[in-house]
Structures are given as C-alpha cells and as structure tokens.
Amino acid sequence: MTQRTIDITSPNFISAEGLRDGISWPDVFGNKHPLALEIGCGTGHFIIERASQQPCTNFIAIDIYNKGCWKTCKKIDAAGLPNLRVMRTEACYLLESGFSRESLGAVYINCPDPWPKKRHRKRRLVNRDFLQTILTCLSPGGDFYFSTDVADYALDVAELLAATNGFKNQLDQQVVHHLPGYPTSKYMQRFLDKGQPIYFQHQHRDLASGAIPITGMEKTVPRRGFRSRWPRAHNE
Numbered sequence: 716m717t718q719r720t721i722d723i724t725s726p727n728f729i730s731a732e733g734l735r736d737g738i739s740w741p742d743v744f745g746n747k748h749p750l751a752l753e754i755g756c757g758t759g760h761f762i763i764e765r766a767s768q769q770p771c772t773n774f775i776a777i778d779i780y781n782k783g784c785w786k787t788c789k790k791i792d793a794a795g796l797p798n799l800r801v802m803r804t805e806a807c808y809l810l811e812s813g814f815s816r817e818s819l820g821a822v823y824i825n826c827p828d829p830w831p832k833k834r835h836r837k838r839r840l841v842n843r844d845f846l847q848t849i850l851t852c853l854s855p856g857g858d859f860y861f862s863t864d865v866a867d868y869a870l871d872v873a874e875l876l877a878a879t880n881g882f883k884n885q886l887d888q889q890v891v892h893h894l895p896g897y898p899t900s901k902y903m904q905r906f907l908d909k910g911q912p913i914y915f916q917h918q919h920r921d922l923a924s925g926a927i928p929i930t931g932m933e934k935t936v937p938r939r940g941f942r943s944r945w946p947r948a949h950n951e
C-alpha cells in the first residue's frame with residue numbers, strides 16, 4: 716500500500732530542489748550562526764528540544780519520511796523556533812550537495828534504521844565511507860553524536876570510529892548509556908520504556924588531524940536500502 720504524500724506548506728520546510736543550485740544557509744536562517752545537522756529526525760522530538768537548548772546554532776533536520784518531516788515542521792511552527800528547518804532528503808546526497816567542507820559544527824544520528832538481520836547489515840547508514848563523508852563536512856572540533864538501541868550496531872560504529880583517523884572520543888568510555896542533557900528521541904523513549912538500553916557515542920573531529928582527505932565525497936546517489944524511493948511531493 717502506498718502512503719499518501721502530505722503537502723508540507725510550513726515556512727520551516729526547505730525544498731530539496733534548492734540543492735541543485737546550492738543553498739546559502741546564512742540566507743535560509745538570516746544569520747551566520749554555526750550549523751548542525753540531524754540525520755533521520757523522524758517526528759522531530761529530539762531536534763525540537765536540542766534547537767531550544769542551543770538558540771545560537773542553526774539546525775537542519777532531515778528525513779526521507781514525508782510524514783515525519785511534516786510532523787517535525789508542525790512542532791517547529793507551534794514552538795516558533797527560528798533556528799530549525801526541515802528538509803526531506805537522503806543523507807548521503809545532502810552531505811555531498813548541501814554542505815561545503817568543514818561547514819558543520821555538529822552531526823546527530825539517533826536510532827538509525829537497525830537492519831538487524833546479518834545479511835542486511837550492509838544497508839546500515841553508518842559505515843566507513845559515510846563516516847569519512849561526515850568527517851569531511853565537520854568543522855575542526857565539530858561534534859558527531861551517534862545513538863542506537865542495537866548493541867552490535869553500536870559496537871560496529873565504535874570500531875569504525877576508533878579506526879578512522881580524525882575522530883576523537885569525548886566520553887570516559889567509547890559507548891555510554893547516559894548522556895546528561897542529551898534530549899530523548901521518540902525511538903529512544905520507546906526502547907527506554909521497555910527497559911532496553913540506548914548506546915550513545917560522542918566524538919569530535921580532532922583538531923590535530925589536519926586536512927581531511929576528500930575520500931568519501933565522491934558523487935553520491937541515494938543508495939539501495941536507505942528507503943530512498945518515495946513519491947514526489949509538489950513542494951519538493
């Protein structure tokens with residue numbers, strides 16, 4: 716069954732069409748505050764709270780899920796947050812076409828699709844190339860946050876981060892179950908309510924790492940397994 720695509724008319728929704736010609740983020744927000752990106756915002760619970768905590772940072776929340784983008788926009792409209800926008804787009808494509816090198820102060824990924832079956836793990840969003848792309852987009856000292864409810868996904872990402880030159884762990888251990896002040900996403904809450912732990916990681920782009928090679932920034936097209944096909948909305 717195909718779900719109806721909701722037309723999103725919120726002023727806080729940015730059409731992904733603009734990515735073709737290049738987006739000026741200072742023009743979008745009307746200031747040059749640092750930029751932060753949440754990948755896979757779902758229905759926006761996390762990012763609404765994070766953007767409220769950090770009014771001097773401009774947040775972009777993306778998802779490929781039309782209804783999630785719509786719900787997130789509704790929340791922003793109701794809260795009147797000036798520093799948060801939503802875009803319906805695929806993460807790899809956006810990172811390649813929407814941000815210049817070292818332009819992001821933070822990247823957040825919370826409870827990405829788990830792809831629990833072993834044969835499907837290659838579909839997981841976070842892999843070696845993806846981390847390299849994130850590193851390229853992060854400013855020196857920029858933050859990378861990753862949370863998941865899936866232990867082996869947490870372990871894989873921890874190993875990849877440890878093996879990627881340019882990331883520096885910011886926690887006592889590489890993976891923790893509590894991150895004080897970090898907002899709870901809808902999925903996190905769902906697992907916490909069932910008594911299941913969340914695995915958090917927080918890394919910096921290491922100031923000492925120097926220039927980041929351009930690997931991972933090759934022309935990217937949305938890949939299979941990322942649920943990247945969706946009906947076109949009028950406002951895309």
Ligand SMILES: C[S@@+](CC[C@H](N)C(=O)[O-])C[C@H]1O[C@@H](n2cnc3c(N)ncnc32)[C@H](O)[C@@H]1O
Pocket residue numbers: 754755756757758777778779780783804805806807824825826827828829840900901902903941942
């Ligand atoms: C399991 S949900 C978690 C939603 C939210 N982060 C939370 O914790 O409540 C994962 C979300 O990531 C989105 N997603 C998956 N792959 C994506 C991609 N490649 N680019 C953008 N969003 C993606 C899905 O549409 C979905 O809304």
